[in-house]
Amino acid sequence: MRIETSFLFDLDGTLVDSVYQHVLAWKEALDAEGIELSVWRIHRKIGMSGGLFTNQLLRETHGEISADRVEHLRQLHAEAYKRLRAQVCPLPGARELLEALTNAGTRWAIATSGRMETAQVNLEALGVDPAKQVVVTRDMVKYAKPDPDLFLAAAARLNVPIENTVVVGDSIWDMLAARRCRSLGVGLLSGGYGSDELERSGALRVYEDPADLLLHLDEVAARP
Known part of the structure; x- marks a missing residue:
C-alpha cells in the first residue's frame, strides 16, 4: 500500500x-x-x-x-x-511550495512555537488564513519545541499518522522535536543554522530554502 x-x-x-x-x-x-x-x-x-x-x-x-x-x-x-x-516577508518559494502541495492534494499544516499574537504577522505576510488552514501555535499546546506537542497536534488535526509526516524546519529545535515524535525531519538553511547542526539534530535532508525543497520534493515525500 x-x-x-x-x-x-x-x-x-x-x-x-x-x-x-x-x-x-x-x-x-x-x-x-x-x-x-x-x-x-x-x-x-x-x-x-x-x-x-x-x-x-x-x-x-x-x-x-x-x-x-x-x-x-x-x-x-x-x-x-x-x-x-x-520587514517580515515570505522566504523564496514558500508560497509556491504550499500551493504545489495543495494542488497535488498533499495535506500540510503549520506548527510554530510562537503565539498567535506574533504568528499572525507571519501568516498575513505568507497569505495563510488560520481559519481555512491547519495552524497550531504555542497557545494550543502544553509544551513547545523541542517537545513534540506542536507537531503531534498538527498531525492530529490533519487526521494523519505522525509517522507519515515530514517536519520541515530551520532550527535544531524543530529537528529534535521531529525525532521525538517519530516524524521525518527535513532542515532548511534559511533560519541561520548550518547543515552539520541540523543533521546532527536529526535532519535526513537539508535544503537551502523552500524554493530548493520544492525542486527536490520527490526526495522526501510520496505523492498522492
Whole structure:
C-alpha cells in the first residue's frame, strides 16, 4: 500500500524570513529590562518555546526568574516584533511550495512555537488564513519545541499518522522535536543554522530554502 506523506511546517525561518526580526525584538525587550546579552546568544534560542527561551536567557545572565518577569519579557518582545512587521516577508518559494502541495492534494499544516499574537504577522505576510488552514501555535499546546506537542497536534488535526509526516524546519529545535515524535525531519538553511547542526539534530535532508525543497520534493515525500 502506498503511504501518502503530509507536511508539518515550522513558520519563522522556514516559510517566513523573520528569524532576525525576532532576534532584534528579543534584544529590545531584554535591553528594556536591563538584561545584557549578545545577539548571537539570542539567535541560538530562536525556535524553542518562548517560556523556555526566557528561562534559559535569564539563567545564563543570572537574572531573576519569575513567572511575572517571563510574561513581561514575552509581552515586550511581542510589541517590538509587531513594530518590525513591515520587514517580515515570505522566504523564496514558500508560497509556491504550499500551493504545489495543495494542488497535488498533499495535506500540510503549520506548527510554530510562537503565539498567535506574533504568528499572525507571519501568516498575513505568507497569505495563510488560520481559519481555512491547519495552524497550531504555542497557545494550543502544553509544551513547545523541542517537545513534540506542536507537531503531534498538527498531525492530529490533519487526521494523519505522525509517522507519515515530514517536519520541515530551520532550527535544531524543530529537528529534535521531529525525532521525538517519530516524524521525518527535513532542515532548511534559511533560519541561520548550518547543515552539520541540523543533521546532527536529526535532519535526513537539508535544503537551502523552500524554493530548493520544492525542486527536490520527490526526495522526501510520496505523492498522492
